[in-house]
Amino acid sequence: MPGSKLGVGIIxxxxxxxxxxxxxxxxxxxxxxxxxxxxxAHSAESARAAGETxxxxxxxxxxxxxxxxxxxxxxxxxxxxxxxxxxxxxALAAGKAVYCEWPLxxxxxxxxxxxxxxxEQGVRTVVGLQARQAPAxxxxxxxxSDGYVGDVLSTTMIGTSVPGGVVVxxxxxxxxxxxxxxxxxxxxxxxxxTLSTVLGEFADLSAVSDLRRPLITIExxxxxxxxxxxxxxxVIGTLTSGATASLHxxxxxxxxxxxxxxxxxxxxxxxxxxxxxxxxxxxxxVAGAHGRNEPAELAxxxxxxxxxxxxxxxxxxxxxxxxxAYAAFAADIDNGTRTVPDFADAVRRHEVIAAIERSAAxxxxxxx
Numbered sequence: 001m002p003g004s005k006l007g008v009g010i011i012x013x014x015x016x017x018x019x020x021x022x023x024x025x026x027x028x029x030x031x032x033x034x035x036x037x038x039x040x041a042h043s044a045e046s047a048r049a050a051g052e053t054x055x056x057x058x059x060x061x062x063x064x065x066x067x068x069x070x071x072x073x074x075x076x077x078x079x080x081x082x083x084x085x086x087x088x089x090x091a092l093a094a095g096k097a098v099y100c101e102w103p104l105x106x107x108x109x110x111x112x113x114x115x116x117x118x119x120e121q122g123v124r125t126v127v128g129l130q131a132r133q134a135p136a137x138x139x140x141x142x143x144x145s146d147g148y149v150g151d152v153l154s155t156t157m158i159g160t161s162v163p164g165g166v167v168v169x170x171x172x173x174x175x176x177x178x179x180x181x182x183x184x185x186x187x188x189x190x191x192x193x194t195l196s197t198v199l200g201e202f203a204d205l206s207a208v209s210d211l212r213r214p215l216i217t218i219e220x221x222x223x224x225x226x227x228x229x230x231x232x233x234x235v236i237g238t239l240t241s242g243a244t245a246s247l248h249x250x251x252x253x254x255x256x257x258x259x260x261x262x263x264x265x266x267x268x269x270x271x272x273x274x275x276x277x278x279x280x281x282x283x284x285x286v287a288g289a290h291g292r293n294e295p296a297e298l299a300x301x302x303x304x305x306x307x308x309x310x311x312x313x314x315x316x317x318x319x320x321x322x323x324x325a326y327a328a329f330a331a332d333i334d335n336g337t338r339t340v341p342d343f344a345d346a347v348r349r350h351e352v353i354a355a356i357e358r359s360a361a362x363x364x365x366x367x368x
Contacts, residue, residue, distance in 0.1 A: 005032075005034060006035070008036050008072065009038035009039070009040065009066045009074070010025070010075075010076045011040045011077050011087050012041070013025075013039045013041050014041065014050065015046075019078050019318075020076070020078040021054075023318045023322040024319075025054055026314060026319035027326055028326060030310050030311050030323055031311070031330070032310060034326060037072055038059070038069050039059050039060070040060045040063045041060075043061050047059035047061050067090050067091045075094075076098075077101060081101075082180055085106075085110050088100050092117045093121075095123060097124045097126075098126070099125075099128070100125070100126070102128040102129050103189060103350070105350065106178075108350040108351060112350075115344055118342075119343075124333065124342070126325060127341050127343060127346040128280075129193045129280065129345065129346070131193060131197070131279040131321060132194070132197045132325075133324035134280070135305045137197060139301065140198045140270065141197070141198055147267070148268055148270065148290075149264070149266070149269060149288075152263060153244070154243055154264050155245045155261070155263045155264065157195055157245075157246070157260070157261040158247070158249070158260050158261075160257065161187035161250070161277050162183075163253055164252065164254065166216070168219045175226075175229055177229040182229035182230070183229060183233060183251050184209065184230060184233050188233050188356070189353060190277075192353070193345075194280075195261070196349075196352075199245070200241050200243075201240050202240075202245065203237070203239060203240045204237050204238055204365055204368060205356065206359050207236075207357075207359040207360040208232070209234075211227065213231055214228075231250060233247075233248070234246075237368075259274040268288060268289055269289050270288045271287045272284050285297060308327040311324060
């Protein structure tokens with residue numbers, strides 16, 4: 001409710017690791033208009049351990065019980081993608097607002113079903129495409145709106161998601177393409193959303209998808225497993241503005257630049273860099289130049305970096321942009337606005353991913 005604390009119930013909390021512990025809980029604890037009121041885990045033992053670690057007394061191993069708690073206004077779903085639809089559906093059926101991590105579903109059909117359910121229930125939703133709330137991304141939009149590069153003619157984005165042939169055990173499920181979380185949906189998905197937030201959507205595209213390194217070692221075990229998810233995704237297409245756009249994200253390579261994005265216009269250039277192809281997590285550095293000068297770093301205005309002062313201590317951490325999304329969501333509720341990405345936005349991103357899959361499979365250009 002506007003002006004009051006929002007009670008949050010988090011599904012998928014591990015006391016030692018995981019995205020809830022790394023990002024959601026620190027973000028919510030930093031914001032005075034939120035209160036974590038319930039936690040849910042896969043077993044009663046894990047739920048009790050999470051409650052003790054994070055100081056939450058209401059813990060559940062049955063998500064149905066948690067989503068029906070009267071003091072829970074918002075349910076955060078932070079589990080593996082293949083379980084999103086079941087858990088989101090339960091929260092929506094209980095009439096609760098939902099923050100679901102990205103990808104929203106295993107595929108476009110999943111995402112459309114959840115978005116339709118949310119629309120039917122008339123509840124607010126958030127999807128974890130939090131790069132939109134990054135100060136550097138907001139700064140880029142301002143620069144382009146002010147004509148920094150003139151007319152945008154083209155853009156190029158390249159990055160590495162997970163380098164090398166070793167993956168940590170919790171992420172091993174991302175090697176199986178049927179699980180819905182892989183380099184295409186996660187790294188490429190976040191990169192696509194960032195590009196489209198700043199420059200607009202793809203109108204059409206051509207894509208290449210390949211699996212070049214099918215055997216990956218699980219860290220600490222020496223065990224190799226077969227990878228079925230592609231590790232090379234390359235896309236080129238035309239944005240609705242007419243600009244030419246290309247994107248190449250790779251994983252399982254020995255090294256290379258983490259993240260490099262150029263926006264080229266009639267009057268100037270913007271260059272954005274980060275340590276990896278996860279603009280939603282890693283801090284972004286913005287550089288710019290007019291004419292043919294070499295881009296120099298541009299300081300993100302304090303008005304953007306200090307937009308939510310309660311989150312200052314989280315700068316540089318994975319919780320920072322998640323916190324900014326939560327802060328913006330609370331402001332949306334208070335003001336009747338819609339500034340954070342919701343399930344409808346997630347469907348659009350899944351549509352682009354589906355177009356990439358169609359093009360890569362057919363070798364033909366796809367309309368988005």
